[in-house]
Amino acid sequence: MSASTRPDARRNAAPYLYGRENEAVAQVLEGGHYGHTEVTEEFERRIAGFLGVPDAVAVASGTAALHTALLAAGVGPGCEVIVPSMTFCATVQAVLAVGADPRFVDVYPTTLCVSDQLVMDAVTDRTAAVLPVLFGGRPVDLSVIQEELDQRGVVVIEDAAHAFGSRHGLRRVGANGALTCFSFGPIKNLTCGQGGMVIPRTPEEADTIRRLRLLGVVQPPGGRANTTSYRVEGFGLRYQLSAINAAIGLVQLDGFQAAEDTRRRSWQTYRDALAPLDGVALIDVDVEHAVPHLCQVRVPHRDTVFATLRGRNIGVGVHYPPNHTQPAFTAWQRHLPATERVGEEILSLPFHQHLTEADIDFVTTSLEQALKSVGGSFGHRRPRLG
Structure with a gap:
């Protein structure tokens, strides 16, 4: 199904109202x-x-x-x-x-x-x-x-x-x-x-x-x-x-109980869909205790993957560029190797209460295709987790 028929996949995040x-x-x-x-x-x-x-x-x-x-x-x-x-x-x-x-x-x-x-x-x-x-x-x-x-x-x-x-x-x-x-x-x-x-x-x-x-x-x-x-x-x-x-x-x-259930279910659906994808590292939110707010992965060639998915009208985002690299905060800059590495790999997938399982399948399938497009060597390159 094309992105034009998956409007909720275009949004990285969205408010959800209960009608009252x-x-x-x-x-x-x-x-x-x-x-x-x-x-x-x-x-x-x-x-x-x-x-x-x-x-x-x-x-x-x-x-x-x-x-x-x-x-x-x-x-x-x-x-x-x-x-x-x-x-x-x-x-x-x-x-x-x-x-x-x-x-x-x-x-x-x-x-x-x-x-x-x-x-x-x-x-x-x-x-x-x-x-x-x-x-x-x-x-x-x-x-x-x-x-x-x-x-x-x-x-x-x-x-x-x-x-x-x-x-x-x-x-x-x-x-x-x-x-x-x-x-x-x-x-x-x-x-x-x-x-x-x-x-x-x-x-x-x-x-x-x-x-x-x-x-x-x-x-x-x-x-x-x-x-x-x-x-x-x-x-x-x-x-x-x-x-x-x-x-x-x-x-x-x-309505919060519904929000809690929906967000946990969507995050678990993403987890199951992403598990077979070689080279994708899902950020663990401890879904048994957390009400997830984001669904994030680490991927190689993040900027290329980001641009490819955006080109398909999929609302990926980056949460967040590391603060110690921001111009306003350079006075307090320190070398933070894990954060700097993650800052180049992190990708936020569309995640909100409007998403359906079909939306999530569309996003993850598109992600798999985008990753394959970065080169044949991708399948042998997992982002470092340490």
């Missing part, structure tokens, strides 16, 4: 209050209940979640933050926003995630935080070094932008004691259109994050409408999540 989002937004608009309202607070309560945590603080984006989490943890100028180079640039920009220095670390090529050893090898006297990225939805377990990090005063802030719904063992990501940040952007496992969430570790931390997201303002009991003044107690930003976005999130949360 329009009605939910319309109710907010009819109510006349569009900012932070009881709808936002209901979304926070529902997320906390879903994750099994005492509290959740909604913010305007995943980047805002990382920024406020770093501020709440006391990270600032003079500090270093350990961050994998293989991540979206927002992770690094949040570090720079608090005046800290990113200390880039390598990842395992098979998972694109950090490990306890990679983190500990990078810790210095200036390290104030570690930002493990739960790449593609895969949980990252740093429990082996948690006690040592605590003794050094190093806080773990999980960048779980890809990982809403994934699990650490029996617990959802966010319920394992780390300061955790989610993104609810347009193409995430759960979307608010745009939004984010911070899972605080203590009530005091929750209060700090709520103050930070509202320009440092502390609201009096009953809200500002019932008094003639309010207090500004410190630095803050306009990072609140609107009721419009929260209304979308509430509908998405109601």
